[in-house]
Amino acid sequence: MSMGDPWQTAEIPGPKKALVMTKPEIVTAMIKRAKRPILIVGHRAAEIDLGEELLIDYLIRFAKKTGIPVVATAHILGEFLKRGFKPAHMPAVNIGSRLADPEWQGLDGKGQYDLVLLVGMQYYFEWLILSSLKHYAPYLKTISLDNVYQPHASWSFPNLSMGKWKEALNVVMQKLEGGT
Amino acid sequence: MSIKNVRLKIDELKTRMALIKNLQLSIGRVTEETPEEPLGPTPFPSLTTLREWDMKLLKRYKPYYLPFCDVCCLCTFGKCDLTGNKRGACGLNMSAQQSRMVLLACCIGAATHIGHARHLVEHLIEKFGRMHPVDVGGVNVEVEAPVTRLVCGVKPKTLGDLEVVLDYLENQLTHLLSITHTGQEGNNLDFESKVFHAGMIDQVGMEVADLAQISAYGFPKADPEAPLIDLGFGVVDINKPVILCIGHNVPPAIGIVDYLTENGLQGEVEVCGLCCTAHDVTRYNPKAKIVGPISWQLRFVRSGVPDVVVVDEQCIRTDILLEAQKVKAPLIAASEKNCQGLEDRTNDDPDKIVEDLVNERVPGVLILDPEKVGEVAVKVALKLAPKRKKFKVIPEVKDVIEGAKRCRQCYRCTRACPNNLPIPEAMKMAAEGNLDKLNEIYDECIGCIRCEHACPEDLPIHSFIVKAAEKKMKNETFKVRAGRGAIQDIEIREVGGPIVLGEIPGVIAFVGCANYPKGGREIAEMAMEFAKRRYIVVTSGCAAMSAGTYKDEDGKTPYEIFPGYFDAGGLLNVGSCVSNPHIAGAAIKIASIFAKRKLMGNYEEIADYVLNRVGAVGVAWGAMSQKAASIASGFWRLGVPVVVGPHGIKYRRMLLGRADKEEDWYVYDARTGEKVYVGPAPEHLFYAAETKEEAMVMIAKLCMRPNDTTKGRAIKLTHYIDLHKRLYGTMPEDIHLFVRTLADVPITMKDEIVKILEEKGWKERPIPDPTLLPRLIRKRKEEQP
Structure with a gap:
């Protein structure tokens, strides 16, 4: 399996495919460059165990550090609230369709976003949400933070083991904290 | 209702007035219009008759495209790259291409049902005669064909009358399919309008099929107390010869039951089924058994239980012949649509066919005569069962462990699995002698065996999973109520008011296939939750089976816990896929029987009524097929939202x-003619949920309608808020959009909600007599004083 192979074997995209993020620093660079980023978190973030914490806990730290607004999809809202973090809430297809609408003014009414980070949905579900954004939202850059290659994103991690993924996420956090 | 193809020929007629020679008179169709049922404006609608209505829906419910493929490869101009909504060589952009593909899927789905209906009607006319009456519920069901009456404006009285309807459907279907050709329609919304049209004619086609089979075969006729049927892997008596029927078109399965009955062999042979044929054969004979939904095909065949496999049409695994061969069970293909490469033995002596199958001279045969299928299947099962001794290909535990040791942990299986199941982890445990993880996977496995095809070691992974779950599987014994067919007119009269006023919070229909994200149990859990909340819960097809796969602490299954009446708290199975129009028909009958809206050929008005007043929602949690797509689109045009699984x-x-x-x-x-804001009710027309929890909250929300009374809206809001709080852990943020007056606010939550309303700057607004159709305004604004 090469780095640019979709995780689900038959979900072959093309001709335009995500650039593979071989270095996690790309995430922080893209965030720093973005004027209006947004993070969308699917229900699996509360199921994925990174070892010392669940993915959702990492994402809360990430959101607090970056100040990026978070949209929780499906039923993961309750998991955020239990942890004392209040994200916006919207079903995945609702936020997807709004992001694909150039007229949408965002959660705060201040305009459409320019960078979308996605993580934690079923692979195929996220694959299609990203597809809609690739085709209909040329004003957006998209990043998949999952440990599987999402070809419809602008940028995606390659297929990574849990260990490698955790390392990558830690590097992202370190960079956000100003570490080297 | 109508007379078709009348030809009168007079060679010579002498009267006092005149001499007539060689007079020929030909009449295409004579339609009878009964005075009490005047014809509405749109009988037998063409492709564009209802376009204006469609555009009203599409203006509110805009298509959100999620391209599944970036290119188009339908003609030799291609492949054309449509990335970023570019246009291909023919000029079509990505949006139109996506709609075109949806239309193609819906045409396939509608063609499947209409073709099914045509075969069935032809067969039943041959058997019972063209004048056999259409009767789906005697005096309890006067509106016997609500969808057909609504769309076509005709009232079918006999099997022969159904042919006229089928002629229309086939005509429309040909036009619809032609639209997907290169260089036809260019606008995505016009494609979408045609998707709705395909869905609408699909509903008629399904209704025709079910009307015909209920009437001719004597299936339960709108019977809320239809018998309880054995359901599950464990209900089949493996000590008897077993005939397994798979598919949707029931005559061959009925041929088997009839042969057993006519020859005094009832009780000596087990007749069981998978998918909709199972539903329909149990509607004919409640002693037949349902193994389960479509996704259980391989686990059952590989278990070696069936001695003969009979397939008719639709949703059958196309490798079924190979799988049947593995367990030495002969295959009888019984449909022109699914010949499986087998020799046509329709005209051969049955005993000669039996001899060839029993002696393994051929792996299977094609027999296009349902009665002959019955005779051959029974004779083969009786002769072969002692010889086969339930030969199976499910390995022993030691073989699973040894096989698992060969697993390379390459993850190709997981990457091929639609549900991303953790097979490598399970194999690792199995290699150490622990099959628990494989056993867990069984619950979420949809039986597609893509894992096996991906495995570089050719491990029979699905069989390993089945072995690991063997005990659990054999204990799968549930009940499902036999498909009852239509909803009685009296039931509609009794619940029409409470539904339209909102006091029964909604009608929720669990329909469709078994491509579940986390197993069929989620259907049972959702169905029970809403039945407990006093919604009316209706089921059909594979979803109806999955809804039965639960037992409470007393060992009772959902169909035993909840009554089969179309009433608050009821759980009713209408039947197979082609029974779905009874659900649409119930919504239509609320408009026509309860509200006395004109029915015949009056589609737009009735759909407007349903959209604004009937809190019905379809849920196709495991929707997989093109048929499911067309079924959903039939509901959309009628104003019924549909929620699908991920x-x-x-x-x-x-x-x-x-x-x-x-x-x-x-x-x-x-x-008054005033335009009134009614809030997003219902908010969506077609919606995919990521999880069961999300679906449940959305279902409750989608039941709200502009016409709800304050009492009804308060009840609906109570359920929406309660589910939102329970599953999301907080109050919904859009509550102010659904509260029209303070009387809408559930009394037990008043303080909390009023505070939110104040924060949101909410203002009271009127509750209208809602319609999207200006022609239904009784008093125009300019006429007001």
Whole structure:
């Protein structure tokens, strides 16, 4: 399996495919460059165990550090609230369709976003949400933070083991904290 | 109802007035219009007759495209790259291409049902005669064909009358399919309008099929107390010869039951089924058994239980011959649509066919005569069962462990699995002698065996999973109520008011296939939750089976816990896929019987009524097929929202309302002609949910309608808020959009909600007599004083 192979074997995209993020620093660079980023978190973030914490806990730290607004999809809202973090809430297809609408003014009414980070949905579900954004939202850059290659994103991690993924996420956090 | 193809020929007629020679008179169709049922404006609608209505829906529920493929490869111009909504060589852009693919899927789905109906009607006319009466419920069901009456404006009285309807459907279907050709329609919304048209004619086709089989075979006729049927892997008596029927078109299965009956062999042979043929054979003979939904085909065949496998049409695994061969069970293909490469033995002596099958001279045969299928299947099962001794290909535990040791942990299986199941982890444990993880996977496995095809070691992974879950599987013994067919007129009269006023919070239909994200149990859990909340819960097809796969602490299954009446708290199975129009028909009958709206050929008005007043929602949690796509589109045009499970997002287009766009949610008040804001009710027309929890909250929300009384809205809001709080851990943020007056606020939550309303700057607004159709305004604004 090469780095640019979709995780689900038959979900072959093309001709335009995500650039593979071989270095996690790309995430922080893209965030720093973005004027209006947004993070969308699917229900699996509360199921994925990174070892010392669940993915959702990492994402809360990430959101607090970056100040990026978070949209929780499906039923993961309750998991955020239990942890004392209040994200916006919207079903995945609702936020997807709004992001694909150039007229949408965002959660705060201040305009459409320019960078979308996605993580934690079923692979195929996220694959299609990203597809809609690739085709209909040329004003957006998209990043998949999952440990599987999402070809419809602008940028995606390659297929990574849990260990490698955790390392990558830690590097992202370190960079956000100003570490080297 | 109508007379078709009348030809009168007079060679010579002498009268006092004249001499007539060689007179020929030909009449295409004579339609009888009964005075008490005047014909509406749109009988037998063409492709564009209802376009205006479609555009009203599409203006509010805009397509949200999720392209499943970036290119088009349908003609030799291609492949054309449509990335970023580019146009291909023919000029079509990505949006139109996605709609075109949806239309193609819906044409396939509609053709399947209409073709099924045509075969069935032809067969039943041959057997019972053209004048056999259409009767789906005697005096309890006077509106016997609500969908057909609504769409076509005709009232079928006999099997022969159904042919006229089929002629129309086939005509429309040909036109619809032609639209997907290169260089036809160019606008995505016009494609979408045609998707709705395909869905509408599909509903008629399904209704024709079920009317015919209920009437001719004597299936339960709108019977709320239809018998309880054995359901599950464990209900089949493996000590008897077993005939397994798979598919949707029931005559061959009925041929088997009839042969057993006529020859005094009942009780000596087990007849069981998978998928909709199972539903329909149990509607004919309640002693037949249902193994389960479509996804259980391989686990059952590989277990070696069936001695003969009989397939008719639709949703059958196309490798079924190979799988049947593995367990030495002969295959009888019984449909022109699914010949499986087998020799046509329709005209051969049955005993000669039996001899060839029993002696393994051929792996299977094609027999296009349902009665002959019955005779051959029974004789083969009786002769072969002692010889086969339930030969199976499910390995022993030691073989699973040894096989698992060969697993390379390459993850190709997981990457091929639609549900991303953790097979490598399970194999690792199995290699150490622990099959628990494989056993867990069984619950979420949809039986597609893509894992096996991906495995570089050719491990029979699905069989390993089945072995690991063997005990659990054998204990799967449930009940499902036999498909009852139509909803009685009296039931509609009794619940029509409470539904339209909102006091029964909704009608929820669990329909469709078994491509579940986390197993069929989620269907049972959702169905029970809403039945407990006193919604009316209706089921059909594979979903009806899955809804039965639960037992409470007393060992009772959902169909035993909840009554089969179309009433609050009821759980009723209408039957197979082609029984779905009884659900649409119930909504239509609320408009026609309860509200006395004109029915015949009056589609737009009835759909407007349903959209604004009947809180019905379809749920196709495991939707997989093109048929499911066309069934859903039939509901959309009628104004019934449909929620699909996460795999349903692969239908590549949702129809979503935008609650944040106030201008989208105005209706006319039919009393005054004023335009009134009614909030996003229902918010969406086609919606894919990521999880069961999300679906449940959305289902409750989608039951709200502009016409709800304050009492009804308060009840609906109570359920929406309660589910939202329980599953999301907080109060919904859009509550102010659904509260029209303070009387809408559930009394037990008043303080909490009023505070939110104040924060949101909420203002009271009127409750209109809602319609999207200006022609239904009784008093125009300019006429007001």
